[in-house]
Amino acid sequence: MGSELSGFRVLISGAGIAGPALACRLADAGAETTVVEIAPRLRTSGFAVDFRGPTHLRVLERIGVRAALEAVQTHGGAMRTVDANGRTIFELPAEFAGGDLELRRRDLTAVLHERSADRVRYVFGDSITALRDGPAGVEVAFRGGGSATYDAVVGADGIHSTVRRLAIGPEDRFVKHLGYHIAGWDLTNDLGAIPLAQQYNVPGRMASVAADERDPAVAGALCVWASGPLGVGWHDVAAQKRAVSAAFDGLGWHVPRLLAGLADAPDLYFDAISRVSVPTWHKGRSVLLGDAAWGVTLGGMGVGTGVVGAYVLAGELARTGGDVTVAFPAYEQRMRSYAGRWQKGASPGRFLAPASRPGLWFRNTMFRRAAVRRLLVSSSTALAKSADLPDYP
DSSP states (O other): OOOOTTTTTTEEEESSSSHHHHHHHHHTTTTEEEEESSSSSSOOOOOOOEHHHHHHHHHHHHHHOHHHHTTOOOOOOOEEEEEESOOOOEEEEEHHHOOOOEEHHHHHHHHHHHHHHTTTTEEEEEEEEEEEEEETEEEETTTTSEEEEESEEOOOOEEEEHHHHHHOOGGGGGGGEEEEEEEEEEEEOSSSSSSSSSEETTTEEEEEEOSSSSSSSEEEEEEEEEEOOOOOOOOOOOHHHHHHHHHTTTOOTHHHHHHHHHHHHHHOOOEEEOOOEEEEEEEEEEEEHHHHHBBBTOTTHHHHHHHHHHHHHHHHHHTTTTHHOOOOOHHHHHHHHHHHHOOOOOOOOHHSSSHHHHHHHHHHHHTTHHHHHHHHHHHHHHHHHHOOOOOOO
């Protein structure tokens, strides 16, 4: 890439992972790129993410971040399910838990931001409030005041996408709640946590903790629980903390210490586990990317697929010289089957926190069997083997 998109104005909503990955490639092609993010800074919460298979790794290489990511990888280990006394029930191997390249979400975000920050304008603490297609481009109004016109707007703003709501339709038409919530936060590792993730279950609830491999003084907590819609605002952190505490109050193992750390946690990842299904990913000069288009909360291959989508979208825009009427449909055609392979049927909440006592017993009994564990690893490896994606310049 070089100057294929010189003078082409792009606004990306969302500075998580897919947005900055797209910004890297658009900047390589000469586009005038702005990223707007509702959070006041890069997010530091979240859990480990991984990349699997040759396509994920090749795309990271083409974006120019593979070496930097390998330098901060966590070398993800196994996942161990334990009882209230810490005794092992079953253990999933590192090949399933960590993929080919695992790292903390915050490190991935930081590397992508650093790769693009000198050529991309990042605006934090603001969001889009209105979109209107016109002859000169998309007129965009911002919550912080003012407006601007762009040749394309990309919604890389997650399952609760503002761009999707404004350009295509309300969230309740496209997002299905799967009956679970998830929360993750960091705390001081004064409970002897090790880098290997240990998780404890009772029916409908799972609590997990693991030490940060690069900083053992810090531990990461992750909780998943069965729940209908909670009516908690996505940016009301105090209410989110109360919801987590209420859901896990009274549990044993390390849960009381995890909840004590939650009270002081400066950053919290909190969401409903949901699946996104959108009939079309683009309308006019607006297009969806990553979880906004095909997300499943905590979906095992969602991060890698979002980065692949960023690579394809940027490649199609560069190949067509910014002709969105050609680039957007080509991008969607290439990505639908690829993203759909792992998204279809994914329900991480049911696996991590079976809602009933018989369901929890069945899961534990099944995964005690070595043959079942091998099959799980084989299935995740097969999903990572990808379709033939273009080798954009």
